[in-house]
Amino acid sequence: xxxxxxxxxxxxxxxxxxVLRAAVALADATGIDTLSMRRLAQELDVVPMALYKHxxxxxxxLDGMADAVVGEIDPPAAGPDWQRVVxxxxxxxxxxxxRHPWAARVIESRTGxxxxxxxxxxxxxxxxxxxxxSADLTHHVMHAMGxxxxxxxxxxxxxxxxxxxxxxxxxxxxxxxxELAATAAHDGxxxxxxxxxxxxxxEFALDLLLDGxxxxxxxxxxSTRKA
Amino acid sequence: xxxxxxxxxxxxxxxxxxVLRAAVALADATGIDTLSMRRLAQELDVVPMALYKHxxxxxxxLDGMADAVVGEIDPPAAGPDWQRVVxxxxxxxxxxxxRHPWAARVIESRTGxxxxxxxxxxxxxxxxxxxxxSADLTHHVMHAMGxxxxxxxxxxxxxxxxxxxxxxxxxxxxxxxxELAATAAHDGxxxxxxxxxxxxxxEFALDLLLDGxxxxxxxxxxSTRKA
DNA sequence: CTTGACGAGTGTACGCCGTACACCTATGGT
DNA sequence: ACCATAGGTGTACGGCGTACACTCGTCAAG
Numbered sequence: 025x026x027x028x029x030x031x032x033x034x035x036x037x038x039x040x041x042x043v044l045r046a047a048v049a050l051a052d053a054t055g056i057d058t059l060s061m062r063r064l065a066q067e068l069d070v071v072p073m074a075l076y077k078h079x080x081x082x083x084x085x086l087d088g089m090a091d092a093v094v095g096e097i098d099p100p101a102a103g104p105d106w107q108r109v110v111x112x113x114x115x116x117x118x119x120x121x122x123r124h125p126w127a128a129r130v131i132e133s134r135t136g137x138x139x140x141x142x143x144x145x146x147x148x149x150x151x152x153x154x155x156x157x158s159a160d161l162t163h164h165v166m167h168a169m170g171x172x173x174x175x176x177x178x179x180x181x182x183x184x185x186x187x188x189x190x191x192x193x194x195x196x197x198x199x200x201x202x203e204l205a206a207t208a209a210h211d212g213x214x215x216x217x218x219x220x221x222x223x224x225x226x227e228f229a230l231d232l233l234l235d236g237x238x239x240x241x242x243x244x245x246x247s248t249r250k251a
Numbered sequence: 252x253x254x255x256x257x258x259x260x261x262x263x264x265x266x267x268x269x270v271l272r273a274a275v276a277l278a279d280a281t282g283i284d285t286l287s288m289r290r291l292a293q294e295l296d297v298v299p300m301a302l303y304k305h306x307x308x309x310x311x312x313l314d315g316m317a318d319a320v321v322g323e324i325d326p327p328a329a330g331p332d333w334q335r336v337v338x339x340x341x342x343x344x345x346x347x348x349x350r351h352p353w354a355a356r357v358i359e360s361r362t363g364x365x366x367x368x369x370x371x372x373x374x375x376x377x378x379x380x381x382x383x384x385s386a387d388l389t390h391h392v393m394h395a396m397g398x399x400x401x402x403x404x405x406x407x408x409x410x411x412x413x414x415x416x417x418x419x420x421x422x423x424x425x426x427x428x429x430e431l432a433a434t435a436a437h438d439g440x441x442x443x444x445x446x447x448x449x450x451x452x453x454e455f456a457l458d459l460l461l462d463g464x465x466x467x468x469x470x471x472x473x474s475t476r477k478a
Numbered sequence: 479c480t481t482g483a484c485g486a487g488t489g490t491a492c493g494c495c496g497t498a499c500a501c502c503t504a505t506g507g508t
Numbered sequence: 509a510c511c512a513t514a515g516g517t518g519t520a521c522g523g524c525g526t527a528c529a530c531t532c533g534t535c536a537a538g
Contacts, residue, residue: 037515061496073497074516082496129360137408142425145407149427163431167447168456170405178397178405180372181364198369200376204390220394224474229395232467236459247451264486288525300526301487309525481538488531495524502517508510 038068040078044088048124051089056126086130091140093127096120100147106155107234110148114230117175128176148173160247165237177226265297267305271315278316283353313357318367320354323347327374333382334461337375341457344402355403375400384464387474392464404453
């Protein structure tokens with residue numbers, strides 16, 4: 025047992041896990057760009073340099089945060105329909121990313137894949153293989169999915185913001201975009217922001233890809249590029 | 252004409268364009284994370300604060316850099332086949348991004364779309380519309396393409412690095428990934444790194460999507476989500 | 479010719495960042 | 509009783525973005 029003097033009620037000692045979880049919580053609360061070693065240390069009631077006993081540097085902290093987030097993704101469901109298995113898991117990954125809006129950028133900024141990401145990708149590859157896709161096809165399919173495997177929406181700009189007032193001259197300068205915005209606006213219903221239902225757009229793209237893959241599998245597609 | 256004293260051979264004065272081009276060149280040469288206002292000023296033989304007469308702050312500098320890069324993309328070719336038009340333009344965008352490897356990250360980090368990006372997307376939307384896609388379908392198609400419209404590869408991690416030595420335990424821990432790597436390795440030919448031909452992977456995904464869109468167009472697809 | 483506004487470049491300074499390095503101190507095995 | 513070690517501290521350095529006050533050359537108006 026650990027004795028402790030009542031004099032200054034010593035804190036439970038830090039460890040890598042507490043550091044990582046505090047970092048994730050801080051990023052969730054205040055965003056990733058205001059996350060600094062100093063602010064994180066303050067949150068943990070500790071002097072900045074204390075963190076360096078548990079993570080080598082900030083990059084490794086971010087690595088750990090990425091792995092923690094990826095670890096939140098549900099394990100693959102069992103089932104004979106590979107499209108359902110993959111689809112469900114990717115939607116789980118997407119839910120995780122919606123919980124941690126900073127995570128996509130952090131994961132993308134890692135120079136190499138972290139262990140949890142590798143494990144996830146390996147498991148994903150397994151799902152494709154069990155679904156009957158050849159190793160060849162699985163390889164290209166995983167590249168084609170890219171970051172969408174991890175639930176990235178891959179939208180060009182984040183539509184979740186306040187979006188500001190619509191520029192009055194926009195319609196004149198960008199007529200086609202204006203047209204699309206108009207059609208999106210008047211079909212009402214579950215639209216969330218700017219007339220776009222992010223979840224619908226995500227699933228639309230996802231299903232389009234999965235259907236394409238299944239079609240290739242059925243026709244025995246094989247990579248024709250070779251020596 | 253502007254007189255100039257021979258005493259200290261005054262420099263041609265800065266302007267926003269020279270600043271932006273120097274910034275792009277510096278990022279090309281040394282990478283985006285070593286690009287600082289101070290280093291850029293040094294490159295221009297000027298004191299750091301001088302830059303702020305031409306750009307409001309670093310974010311605006313990055314905006315300008317993004318726009319400069321997007322402006323390098325070829326204009327759309329004319330032609331009756333919308334898939335060829337769109338495909339060619341996206342491959343041009345990809346070539347631009349390969350020239351400026353930092354650009355994808357910069358563009359993604361802009362909070363909103365910059366004017367050049369808006370113009371590009373508008374023109375892209377026009378190509379889809381002229382190809383016979385409905386406004387509804389065009390809208391969802393553009394979302395489904397996401398950043399790929401601008402030539403982003405959307406790979407999860409950058410394979411262009413040195414890739415290091417293959418972890419000997421990797422095959423045991425990640426058997427499916429090992430299998431994919433093996434099949435990619437022994438089909439020789441134009442493989443560039445790690446057994447993957449980035450250009451092939453990009454076009455594979457691109458064509459899969461374009462074919463899917465064309466199929467939807469032919470069958471008169473329409474968004475079924477509505478009030 | 480004088481003047482005074484103005485645009486472009488300067489110099490100094492502030493607060494924040496990541497982190498190297500030396501130090502302290504309580505803990506627990508021998 | 510000893511001391512190695514792990515965890516927390518304090519100080520300091522160099523780099524960053526940029527606010528603010530300045531200088532100085534140019535040029536139009538009086």
